[in-house]
Amino acid sequence: MHNEKSISFDSYEKMAEYYFEFVDTKPFNAYYERPATISLLPCVKGKKVLDAGCAAGWYSKWLIEQGAEVTALDFSPNMIEMTKKRVGNKADVVRADLNEPLNFIADRSIDIVLSSLTLHYLKDWNIVMTEFGRILKHSGFLVFSVHHPFMDFIYFNRENYFLTELLEDEWETNKEKVKVQFYRRPLCKIISSVIEAGFTIDKLIEPMPTEKFKELQPKIYKKLTKNPHFLFLRARRGLPDWA
Ligand SMILES: C[S@@+](CC[C@H](N)C(=O)[O-])C[C@H]1O[C@@H](n2cnc3c(N)ncnc32)[C@H](O)[C@@H]1O
Numbered sequence: 238m239h240n241e242k243s244i245s246f247d248s249y250e251k252m253a254e255y256y257f258e259f260v261d262t263k264p265f266n267a268y269y270e271r272p273a274t275i276s277l278l279p280c281v282k283g284k285k286v287l288d289a290g291c292a293a294g295w296y297s298k299w300l301i302e303q304g305a306e307v308t309a310l311d312f313s314p315n316m317i318e319m320t321k322k323r324v325g326n327k328a329d330v331v332r333a334d335l336n337e338p339l340n341f342i343a344d345r346s347i348d349i350v351l352s353s354l355t356l357h358y359l360k361d362w363n364i365v366m367t368e369f370g371r372i373l374k375h376s377g378f379l380v381f382s383v384h385h386p387f388m389d390f391i392y393f394n395r396e397n398y399f400l401t402e403l404l405e406d407e408w409e410t411n412k413e414k415v416k417v418q419f420y421r422r423p424l425c426k427i428i429s430s431v432i433e434a435g436f437t438i439d440k441l442i443e444p445m446p447t448e449k450f451k452e453l454q455p456k457i458y459k460k461l462t463k464n465p466h467f468l469f470l471r472a473r474r475g476l477p478d479w480a
Contacts, residue, residue, distance in 0.1 A: 244418045261295055264446070268446060268447045282303060283305070289355060297324050309330045311332065349377060353381065354382050357383045358419050362426075374474070385443065386427065400422075401421070401426060406419075435474065438470060446458050
């Protein structure tokens with residue numbers, strides 16, 4: 238009962254409990270992705286924040302603890318259950334597909350959209366960027382992380398960097414291996430989708446892993462200091478006054 242354009246639905250349904258129990262402490266999340274995403278967020282206290290692709294709710298919980306008013310969405314019912322288990326009734330947790338309009342969210346009602354490691358599951362960013370632009374207040378923030386296009390290009394040994402293409406990987410979980418599909422697209426497409434939806438990009442980072450990462454996984458740490466893995470971007474809705 239999900240949009241036929243949506244990929245990796247079954248994979249995330251299978252991985253919901255694994256995310257709830259194990260992903261919080263995985264070095265790639267805890268000591269690489271999360272510190273970088275958090276460094277891009279403005280003060281969230283008292284702000285209305287959409288956690289778009291909430292998975293098992295780590296960011297939703299963190300945002301609530303910082304004093305934000307949170308709406309969380311994900312297309313996977315099992316992930317929605319995990320987020321509800323984590324945050325109870327302290328957030329609105331809604332099943333929704335980012336390939337479709339977010340009709341349940343009013344125009345200009347959100348201060349910050351946070352989308353961590355989710356947008357690479359969408360082939361077309363038109364709808365999602367238009368919707369983020371519609372629901373955000375003027376000058377509201379969009380903060381997101383995605384697979385770095387260079388990383389996927391190299392790791393999957395692709396031939397044509399300029400294509401947008403579907404890739405498949407297999408991830409280990411505590412129980413089984415799960416196949417996951419996602420899209421790789423060139424950097425210019427990532428950037429132009431954001432700009433064409435009326436955003437002004439004000440930060441883009443390719444961060445280093447933290448010292449804690451080094452302590453836990455020194456070999457991968459070394460690799461990450463020479464090869465970007467995720468790309469992090471912050472944009473504001475609307476153009477500067479002088480544009
Ligand atoms: C890598 S996880 C996100 C991790 C999460 N933000 C965190 O840091 O814990 C990607 C999430 O995106 C969700 N997702 C993928 N495609 C989606 C879509 N089309 N609409 C809504 N959610 C989607 C998946 O169900 C999954 O929970």
